[in-house]
Amino acid sequence: MPPHESPAGLLVLHGVRLLGMADSAAVARRYSLDRDAVHEMLLDREAFGHVQHSAFADVSGWSLTERGRAEGERLLALELEDSGAREVVEQTHAGFAPLNGRFLEAITDWQIRPTSFDRMATNDHSDWAWDERVLKTLAGLARRLEPLGAELSGALARFAGYSERFSAALARVDRGERRWVDAPRIDSCHTVWFELHEDLISTLGLQRG
Known part of the structure; x- marks a missing residue:
């Protein structure tokens, strides 16, 4: 049986969590996704309050909000059960x-x-x-x-x-x-x-x- 493939929406949100703070390109590279598609998904997530973009000194990128962390955990829990x-x-x-x-x-x-x-x-x-x-x-x-x-x-x-x-x-x-x-x-x-x-x-x- 082949491994379960996660949907791109989950991967983008989860990628931000794993990377801590990352730009769209880094999130896309993490799971070999299309950079433009990832950027659009992150903008959508920002509209829902799941991610925020910020900059500190020479570091900038996307990070999870508390709402985004909770949504990511909800999606992970669903995937864990659905995938067996x-x-x-x-x-x-x-x-x-x-x-x-x-x-x-x-x-x-x-x-x-x-x-x-x-x-x-x-x-x-x-x-x-x-x-x-x-x-x-x-x-x-x-x-x-x-x-x-x-x-x-x-x-x-x-x-x-x-x-x-x-x-x-x-x-x-x-x-x-x-x-x-x-x-x-x-x-x-x-x-x-x-x-x-x-x-x-x-x-x-x-x-x-």
């Missing part, structure tokens, strides 16, 4: 939860390297062994993510690509581009992982933490 994918998503979330704990510990270790003088000292990445231990943890998580991603995308097509994106970011880290571990506003390991977590909990109607 609830059991798959719940089981995958259960398998993801312990991995999430390990990932958060790894990111903390990437950003903080305690010293005898400061337990919260910033990691200056001068300790090769410390960083390699973190990267080995991330590599192990990438392997564990593959079957979870396959299960999810086999049920709901919109979940496709997470494990591939995570592995692609890790490959860039291995080539020496260390910012691809946790830098914001790029498809870093942290960005992909955070987005997947948000996708899972929003689909199931859960809250972080």
